[in-house]
Amino acid sequence: SASAEAKATVVTVISITKTSDLNFGSFAPGANGGTVSVKLDGTRSFTDGVTLLDQGEMPTRALFTVKGTENAGFYVKLPDANSVSLTDPAGAEPMKITSFVHNAGVNPALDGNGEKELIVGGTLAVNPNQPAGEYTGTFDVIVAYP
Numbered sequence: 001s002a003s004a005e006a007k008a009t010v011v012t013v014i015s016i017t018k019t020s021d022l023n024f025g026s027f028a029p030g031a032n033g034g035t036v037s038v039k040l041d042g043t044r045s046f047t048d049g050v051t052l053l054d055q056g057e058m059p060t061r062a063l064f065t066v067k068g069t070e071n072a073g074f075y076v077k078l079p080d081a082n083s084v085s086l087t088d089p090a091g092a093e094p095m096k097i098t099s100f101v102h103n104a105g106v107n108p109a110l111d112g113n114g115e116k117e118l119i120v121g122g123t124l125a126v127n128p129n130q131p132a133g134e135y136t137g138t139f140d141v142i143v144a145y146p
Contacts, residue, residue: 012114014068016143022122025059027052029130037123040103050126062120066143070114076104077142078120086124086135095135099123102141118143 024036030049037045044059046052068074078100085094103119110116120141 011069011072011145012067014066014072014074014143014145016118016141017065017067019063019065020060022062022120022139023057023060024124025052026054026056027126029126029128031128033128033130034126035098035123036126038121040101040119040121049128062141064118064120064141066110066116066118068110068114068145070112071109072114072145073107073109074116074143074145076102076108076118077144078102079139082125084137084139086137088131088133088135090131090133092131092133092135093127094137095127095130096125097122097137097139098125100139 022038024038025044027036027046028051032049034046034048034050036050038059038061039045040061042061044052066074081099082096084097087094100120100122104116108116
């Protein structure tokens with residue numbers, strides 16, 4: 001007869017908590033439309049006829065805290081391009097987020113405390129002569145162990 005050892009490893013469940021929302025801030029549309037981007041460092045850029053304004057809510061990148069097993073690798077799944085729309089209560093044509101970016105890199109890992117600050121930015125397509133109003137939408141960020 002022979003004996004064998006039985007073994008199991010239990011890891012901390014990975015979780016993600018939102019700290020702040022992605023906000024493209026205030027801007028004025030042009031006759032040709034354009035884009036507004038919030039970059040990972042929190043700055044904004046624009047293209048075409050969009051004019052950025054410094055009034056109302058300030059633009060912010062989305063911030064999340066990822067927690068799990070110390071030094072464990074994980075992956076991040078952001079929404080596909082053009083799958084998230086910001087809509088206005090008055091029924092104006094929605095604006096689509098054409099791309100998302102994050103700061104986790106190609107092979108992200110949690111630190112020695114089992115944490116990682118995840119920053120998410122994106123680019124919003126502004127339609128020509130977009131009607132004024134507050135546009136909102138939601139998006140999901142998924143994290144998981146490989």
